[in-house]
Structures are given as structure tokens and as C-alpha cells.
Amino acid sequence: MSSEFIIGLAGQALYVVLKASAPMLVVALVVGLSVSIFQATTQIQEQTLAFVPKIIAVFLSLLIFGPWILNTLVDFTSQLLGNLSRYIG
Template identity: 45%
Template structure:
């Protein structure tokens, strides 16, 4: 196992992490901004008003993108396990 292999593996793992987390983080960020603007305009400062829409948005994104996320993770893990003999030998 060379240092180049370790760096490539780490880079690939970080890129997968970013790719999988971006849909949820992006939607929750947009919903959070919309709720914050709504709270600023109406001057309603309720904590649950900020939390519940973000939670619902995250659940919806997981329901829609969950199969793709799981397939990506399974593919990465499969490739990682299959590359163990090459890394050791």
C-alpha cells in the first residue's frame, strides 16, 4: 500500500461524503433561510417554527434521495472491500 493509494482513497471517500450530504444540507439551508425571512418579516420568534420545517424537509429529501445515497455508499464499500487484496499484495 503506497501513500498515493491512501491519498486517493481518502480523497474519494471525502468526495463521496460531500456528494451524499449536499442534497440534504442544501434543502435544509434553503428552508432555514425561508423560515428565517418569514420570522423576520412577521416578527414571530418561535423555536419550533424554525425546527419543524427543516426536519420535514430533511425527511422528504431522505425519502427521495435515500435510495441513491444508499446505492452510492454500497458501491463505495463494495469497491473498497474488493480492493483489499490489491492493497495488501
């Protein structure tokens, strides 16, 4: 097995991880930015005000995008296991 093949497989795995985590990261970024702007305009400097909404938003995005994330991971795993003989030999 060549090193280019292994690097390509690792690249695919990294792409799947980024694709699966992107919805939660984007939601956390938007909520965090919104809360920061709210805190800056009202001059409220409470740490939990920034933390709790992000946790709730990430949890809700996990509930919404969970089936898609699971489907993406299952597709990659089935492709990986389906081509296992190609990877070993």
C-alpha cells in the same frame, strides 16, 4: 502501500460522504433560509418555527434521495472491497 495512495483513498471516501449528504444539507439550507426570511418579515421569533420545518424537510429529502444515497454508498463499498487485495498487498 504509499502515502499518496492512502490519501487518495481517504479523498475518495470524503467525496462519497459529501456527495451522499449534499441533498439533505441543501434542502435544510433552503428551508432554513425561507423560514428565517418569513420570521424576519413577520417579526415572529419562535425557535420551534425554524426547527420543525427543517426536520420535516430533511426527513422528506431522505425519503426521496434515499435510494440514490444507498446506491452511491454501496457502489463505493463494492469498489473498496473489490480492490481489497490491491490495498493490502
